[in-house]
Amino acid sequence: MSLDLGVVGNGTVAGLINSRGDYEWFCLPRFDGEPVFNKLLGGGGTFTVWMEGLTKRSQTYDRNTAILRTRMEAEDGAILEIVDFAPRFQHKGRTFRPASLVRRFEVISGAPQLKISLTPETDWGGRRLKPIRGVNHVRFVDEELSFRVTTDAPVSYILTETSFILDKDVTFILGADESLTDSPGVIARDWEERTRQYWAKWARSLAIPFEWQDEVIRAAITLKLCVFEETGGIVAALTTSVPEHEGSSRNWDYRFCWIRDAYFTVTALNRLSGMGTLEHYMRWVRNIVAHSKGGHIQPVYGIGLEADLTEDVAPHLPGFRDSGPVRRGNQAAEHIQHDVYGQVVLGVAQSFFDHRLLAQPGIAEFEQLEPVGERAFAVYDTPDAGIWEFRTIAHVHTSSAIMCWAACDRLSLIADRLGLESRAAYWRERADIIHATILDKAWNDDVKAFTAAFGGTDLDASVLLMAEIGFLPATDERYVATVDAVDRDLRMGDHVYRYKVEDDFGKPKTAFTACTFWFIDALYRVGRVEEARRMFETVLATRNHLGLLSEDVDTETGELWGNFPQTYCMVGIINSAALLSKPWAAVT
Template sequence: MTQKNKTEQGLDLGIVGNGTVAGLIDRRGAYRWLCLPRLDGEPVFNSLMNGGGTFGVWMEGLEKHSQSYEKNTAILRTRLEAKDGSILEIVDFSPRFDKNGRTFRPAAVVRQFHVIAGEPKIAITLSVEAEWGKTKIKPKRGVNHIRYESEDTRFRITTDAPVSYVMNGTQFLLDNDVTFILNADEALADSVHALADDWYRRTASYWYRWSRSLAIPIEWQDAVIRAAITLKLCVFEETGGIVAALTTSIPEHSGSQRNWDYRYCWIRDAYFSVTALNRLSEMETLEHYMRWVRNIVSHSKGGHIQPVYGISLEENLTETIAEALPGYSNMGPVRVGNQAAEHIQHDVYGQIVLGVAQSFFDKRLLNNPGLAEFKALEPVGERAYAMHDQPDAGIWEFRTIAQVHTSSAIMCWAACDRLSRIAAHLGQTDRETYWEERAGLIHQKILAEAWSEERNAFTAAFGGEALDASVLLMAEIGFISAQDPRYVGTVEAIEAELREGDHIYRYKVEDDFGRPETAFTACTFWYIDALSRIGRKDEARRLFENILSTRNHLGLLSEDVDTETGELWGNFPQTYCMVGIINSAALLSKRWTETI
């Protein structure tokens, strides 16, 4: 048995991906998570959930390790240094570039091992599992590749390293560079080394050009670029669906049972991701997402719309338990699928309209939607109007609690409000008036039912007293002025009740699993933005710097954070949080003319 360097724990992970697949790699260069053949597929490397699937490297005498992204790209570099002075650098990426008039983004990843100094003594740790940890796939040897095949999984790893050493986990001296390409079970058109070098150059060029096109604020540039690239890696470009995170079942806090599968497209999360990238003038994601949304709207025929779908419009996301996997830090269950697909969440109607509204106005798009697309959206508005004062599971997807949630009602207002604005833009005066009147009626209802004189705040639900950080978004979407005393009072009430240290909880009432024990990082960003809007910008800047300090070593965030230890919890990377970095930086940054 080959000696192994210990597996890294926690969420100090880097991401490589290309819009088809994405993998998570720890500080020592081990793949902890990779799903095939797409973002929501079956994990073949699953050690993040304490399964046996991994693709890593053991190095004799390992003394130091470090990790960083190549500037402004999704290319990850891991550096391993041994006591004898040997140095190995692992370059990981997933190929993505323009080829023959379209984007080349296969279900493939590349690993290049570069000898920087000495002759590192290494062993490759390679194990593949199927059926969510139930089955270890037996490798089949080829001349210069290893094949893996199960009922649902089939791929090969091609390499110019000694195949026998790789298959047996044999220790050997690495005296020259070696390459691994994991891809479909097909022979490569060129030598693995030549192909990987070509893919590397073209992938690096793609990311350099993509990052250069972003309209970023002058402050916190590195943080914003990394957040934007991370969001891009969460887009399944074949359909335009955007996953909420790349993982399943990382708990919200220790032993919480709040373990969910986030590898699907929540309309809510996708709306936030699209608008954040729009803010940076990255329009391609909006164009892809418009296709996905138009299909959802078409399928709904003016009726119920689920809050979450599969990235290829799958409606059935039945939740099951992967019994063979112990879970993150042995804290199961590991869930596959998500019951939220069965929920009633009325905020989705507003998020659909908000998510595509810019496309009607932005002349940079190749094809702007017009009257036909507006008419296709109107049934969504009708549904929003009908449901704005009806109970639902709310933005936090309570499983046994139904109320008329304020945040849902506000989003229903947003659907009608934006339809009115789109109608005005298209010269449809009668429809402008129609939707303006409906928006006005919802607006009056929310002001009457959700405002609490006793709390001096808008509450989580109509007629309730509990507070919810999601109502902070009402100023951002234009429901109410940030200078309105009622909004200022709401910010102050949330600050008094939901703030712990420099972090904000989404709520503090008991839910289906008790009281939350970690802060929801997206809510902290919403609070930071609210502080800036009500004139407390210096404080907002300080809190923003603080939350940036909770990111991992590569600038990435998960869903939740322990307010005492700063430890990251929840699924990773959380798109909500990467959105928060972009939005807060754009709001708080000085202008370019103020600093140069």
């Protein structure tokens, strides 16, 4: 079991497929729903493909799309390609993105002998869904779950898991429990071509850097697949409970929308001119702000704005490589994390300045944000769980205070943009107060760095973000010294740990890849450009065969760990490439 997986999706559902063509993870009716294919976490629910005499396999995405192609070659010369995608395209003035998957089996040469197994489960691995056979379909119906797989393959062979010779192309369409309007093959071909056109057009609209174009485009498409388009919520990852390292118990459910992670995702896509995500996310955030009524804002919500994300353990799944527990829900929703107020404002600030938006916010939207700033000012110097969501540890975390400053700073800039001089001065005064406090309380002259918490001595890679958000210029000697301290104490080879002190689960044993990207960006900003470029190439080499990253990496083996694909890390690819790339002008 590994994270050599590809992702297919359409903004409603997403699935993970391994290099053998097996579905290992797929939830219905949306990202955070019931996993009907759960092999990733040790369950028996999957959609597998076995090929007689298999000797070689490879997997690629069709260029600039989310269409995945798995090629399988047998010793007798038979070659098969499996094309997987989730339909997404414009249809009758709206985006067609049903809770559906399409699998096409193409015979390239010879007569492949296959065994195709379709065994979805429910109750988090507690029981297998009973198939209800039709002439050209199989229905799976449960109390709260129903879907249909329609195919032109022999249904009897599929249900009995009998191997058979594939002498023609066949198609499977998983979707709503209703009849199709045409044959699966005709529909699949039409949907595939229109989905291909959609992704190619979207990728074409991106303002990518000159260098690392393919890496950036793949990262952008992957981020797009993590956006739940119905509401604009953005999941931190598509999986739950893939541990940070084997046996760590650091197994969390990431299929929810952290305001922090979503801010980074929106910012990265904005950098590439992917404005649609900002517009969708603005609506999601405005609802969060309205619900808070100027009070506490949770760090994480469901993609449908659900506030109750009660965490429990799924008893039937052993976990990734038997490294349970498998958690569903996330206790972080109950945490106090003050950085969230800055990320709310940062996430939508650009919308007040960007003339490309179809509907630009104004004074009413600014006034709706002001209570968020008031809350930030009220709590910036009080203890919280911090960016890393400690469960039993509370400090006045520097990164949280910096984000509270950002809330007030950006509100001042927005007010000035709107011509509200008194409000601009009001928020500038508050930003300046927070700024002075952080410089006084977070800098440790003995350590020669801004530390993780006010008055502390421990380091935390998250303070590197202070230059990115404009808290200090990268030329400030204190920032340069902090970069040097992180280099000395948190870096291992070309990877960076978020911290190295014990937390609720002991000391971290894997590097947090997002922090590595933050450090790369910091190196660039302080003038260590060639070192940053070399380190960036090393981190890119840890991606899986399809260019995707999970949350963590083993610094000794380079193996990926943690939930997958992780938006933080895909964001890092985009941001670092944008900073490090040679300009287009150099070659035009």
